[in-house]
Amino acid sequence: MIEITSSDAMQQFGEKLGHEVHGGDVIELIGDVGAGKTTLVKGIAKGMGVSDDVQSPSFTINRVYDAADGRVLSHYDFYRLSDPGIMATELHETMYRTDTITVIEWADAVERVLPEDRTTITISSPTETTRDVTIVASGPRSQRLVRQLG
Numbered sequence: 001m002i003e004i005t006s007s008d009a010m011q012q013f014g015e016k017l018g019h020e021v022h023g024g025d026v027i028e029l030i031g032d033v034g035a036g037k038t039t040l041v042k043g044i045a046k047g048m049g050v051s052d053d054v055q056s057p058s059f060t061i062n063r064v065y066d067a068a069d070g071r072v073l074s075h076y077d078f079y080r081l082s083d084p085g086i087m088a089t090e091l092h093e094t095m096y097r098t099d100t101i102t103v104i105e106w107a108d109a110v111e112r113v114l115p116e117d118r119t120t121i122t123i124s125s126p127t128e129t130t131r132d133v134t135i136v137a138s139g140p141r142s143q144r145l146v147r148q149l150g
């Protein structure tokens with residue numbers, strides 16, 4: 001577990017992740033409203049070389065960003081969506097693209113389509129500015145990513 005004490009530090013942690021991710025990687029983000037999931041994704045995007053500003057996809061469910069090197073960041077947010085419908089199928093297809101890194105907030109409704117091998121990052125907020133971050137890797141691909149984080 002790592003302790004992150006500011007929004008900037010959360011973005012910096014995301015940047016580190018963004019440097020290490022490979023196409024095909026899937027990252028699930030777990031944490032309450034305001035935990036810092038989207039803040040982390042902003043950092044991942046920066047680390048991947050995405051120049052666009054990352055916006056929360058809460059209403060659109062999915063936003064896609066092109067990185068400078070041909071990698072693609074696909075950011076999903078299934079908040080309060082009990083029936084993901086066609087979006088579950090779309091997510092399933094996205095996750096198996098070899099150029100795409102998929103990051104998902106509020107994945108409860110699509111849990112069944114997530115690959116077993118994924119990186120699960122859980123963020124809790126003991127105080128207004130402190131975040132406890134726990135990372136779990138559940139297969140060789142995600143274990144490699146976590147190892148590279150050092």
Ligand SMILES: Nc1ncnc2c1ncn2[C@@H]1O[C@H](COP(=O)(O)OP(=O)(O)OP(=O)(O)O)[C@@H](O)[C@H]1O
Pocket residue numbers: 004005006007008010031032033034035036037038039040056079105128129130131
């Ligand atoms: N250490 C920290 N790490 C991340 N965010 C922090 C931290 N301290 C304060 N914050 C603040 O907490 C908020 C996190 O918001 P963010 O949109 O990233 O959360 P979220 O987990 O995506 O929420 P939602 O479930 O609504 O999508 C921001 O306002 C951010 O500035």
Ligand SMILES: [Mg+2]
Pocket residue numbers: 037038039056077105
């Ligand atoms: Mg969010």
